[in-house]
Amino acid sequence: MSTAQDKLNQDAAEQSQQPIESPTEQDNEDKKGNGAGSAILLFFILGFIASLIMGWVIFPKVLYSRKKQPINYNHALHIELVDGSCENCHYFRQDGSFSGIPKLADCLECHEEINGVSPEEEKFFTQYVTTGREVPWLIYSKQPPNVFFSHAPHVKMAKLGCVTCHGPIGESTEPKIYEENRLTGYSRDIWGRNIAGIKRNTWDRMKMNDCEECHQRMAYTETVAEIQQPLIRHLKEMVAVVFPNAAQTKKGSSVQTGKGACFRCHK
Ligand code: HEC
Ligand code: HEC
Ligand code: HEC
Ligand code: HEC
Ligand code: HEC
Numbered sequence: 001m002s003t004a005q006d007k008l009n010q011d012a013a014e015q016s017q018q019p020i021e022s023p024t025e026q027d028n029e030d031k032k033g034n035g036a037g038s039a040i041l042l043f044f045i046l047g048f049i050a051s052l053i054m055g056w057v058i059f060p061k062v063l064y065s066r067k068k069q070p071i072n073y074n075h076a077l078h079i080e081l082v083d084g085s086c087e088n089c090h091y092f093r094q095d096g097s098f099s100g101i102p103k104l105a106d107c108l109e110c111h112e113e114i115n116g117v118s119p120e121e122e123k124f125f126t127q128y129v130t131t132g133r134e135v136p137w138l139i140y141s142k143q144p145p146n147v148f149f150s151h152a153p154h155v156k157m158a159k160l161g162c163v164t165c166h167g168p169i170g171e172s173t174e175p176k177i178y179e180e181n182r183l184t185g186y187s188r189d190i191w192g193r194n195i196a197g198i199k200r201n202t203w204d205r206m207k208m209n210d211c212e213e214c215h216q217r218m219a220y221t222e223t224v225a226e227i228q229q230p231l232i233r234h235l236k237e238m239v240a241v242v243f244p245n246a247a248q249t250k251k252g253s254s255v256q257t258g259k260g261a262c263f264r265c266h267k
Contacts, residue, residue: 056195064179064188070135071128072120076173081110086162086170098151101137104128138178140189141166141206148267167203211265 082088089102107129114125128135143149154160162170169176179188192205199205202214 060195063182065182067138067178067180069138069175071124073175074173075170092152092156096152104134140178140187142187146266148265164202165206
């Protein structure tokens with residue numbers, strides 16, 4: 001019994017410790033005035049957050065379907081195995097055209113028989129090597145069919161590195177997920193991953209503006225090395241803002257400004 005009594009006493013003591021506030025008249029008036037206002041504000045903020053989530057999180061998820069490459073191809077492993085590195089599989093033909101993704105025949109040099117114990121190699125062997133079927137690789141950088149792009153002026157003449165436009169795919173141990181736009185059927189690498197359009201790397205996207213941006217720089221810089229050196233480039237571009245004609249070098253790109261410029265990239 002005594003414990004129950006103690007508890008009651010304790011509760012009473014606790015309650016008496018809490019100060020009891022009685023609202024003043026001033027407070028009551030403020031609350032009446034703000035009630036409707038803060039409800040509207042809250043409604044607005046919630047709606048704003050919901051639309052942000054919709055646009056930045058849900059919409060991209062719905063817009064893009066995610067696909068895996070048919071085979072988990074390991075670039076890093078093969079770079080060690082193949083001498084001559086990239087050109088061994090991605091080479092220029094005699095006529096200057098680019099071979100693109102290697103054909104099955106290029107792999108057979110080493111894959112007539114199984115080399116290792118990896119299940120991925122076995123899959124490649126049984127599904128493609130023995131049947132003679134080409135691997136249906138998904139191409140991250142595939143442009144729309146009305147765009148003409150040639151690797152030769154970029155890689156052979158201007159000596160641009162693969163990384164500048166493709167990022168570090170050549171060093172990857174596993175292909176990244178291919179994301180396809182459900183409306184246009186194009187790869188997400190064209191439009192980029194950042195919804196706000198912020199571009200941190202030269203390879204983040206490859207829309208028309210991104211081709212233009214680099215060609216435009218060519219008008220103010222003499223060499224490709226300068227394009228890749230931000231400090232010199234920015235200085236020259238600043239000069240170009242003030243004296244556009246004086247800053248233009250004769251060597252600059254004519255892709256954007258030349259006659260029939262649209263038809264340099266569109267057929
Ligand atoms: C043994 C052959 C081989 C070698 C060597 C090789 N690759 Fe590849 N590469 C492939 C195959 C197969 C694919 C297709 C699968 C994929 O996308 O990962 C590919 C795809 C690519 C792609 C993706 C193109 C696109 O838009 O889908 C890039 C970029 C690439 N390689 C760059 C490189 C670079 C850079 C090097 C040298 C460091 C290199 N590769 C060396 C076989 C090779
Ligand atoms: C220079 C020889 C050579 C060429 C060319 C070559 N491979 Fe390989 N590849 C190997 C060897 C050796 C292994 C086994 C490595 C191991 O498992 O130890 C291997 C392993 C693999 C594997 C399984 C390993 C993994 O985890 O990815 C796949 C898949 C594969 N190769 C696909 C290809 C394809 C596709 C091509 C053509 C684009 C190709 N290889 C061209 C030598 C080559
Ligand atoms: C100036 C930018 C640029 C540079 C530099 C560049 N590429 Fe590309 N690459 C592209 C574009 C754009 C496409 C898509 C072309 C198309 O769809 O018509 C492409 C396509 C490809 C493809 C797929 C081709 C196919 O359809 O089969 C491969 C593979 C590739 N590039 C590899 C490389 C390699 C390897 C290098 C370095 C030697 C390189 N690229 C340098 C822009 C570039
Ligand atoms: C990082 C820089 C860079 C990017 C990105 C780039 N280019 Fe270029 N492009 C060059 C350079 C350098 C040249 C050669 C010099 C010149 O004429 O400007 C060139 C030349 C060209 C030419 C002229 C080839 C000829 O001689 O007829 C075409 C067409 C072209 N680019 C198309 C494209 C397209 C399409 C894209 C985007 C998918 C693209 N380029 C992205 C740097 C770039
Ligand atoms: C440096 C190469 C280049 C030049 C020059 C160029 N384009 Fe494009 N254009 C592209 C590429 C790459 C795409 C596909 C990617 C995209 O949609 O942004 C494209 C897409 C387009 C589209 C499709 C719209 C879209 O965004 O999907 C139109 C329309 C177009 N270009 C019109 C033009 C016109 C008009 C000119 C001349 C003033 C021109 N282009 C010059 C590279 C070029």
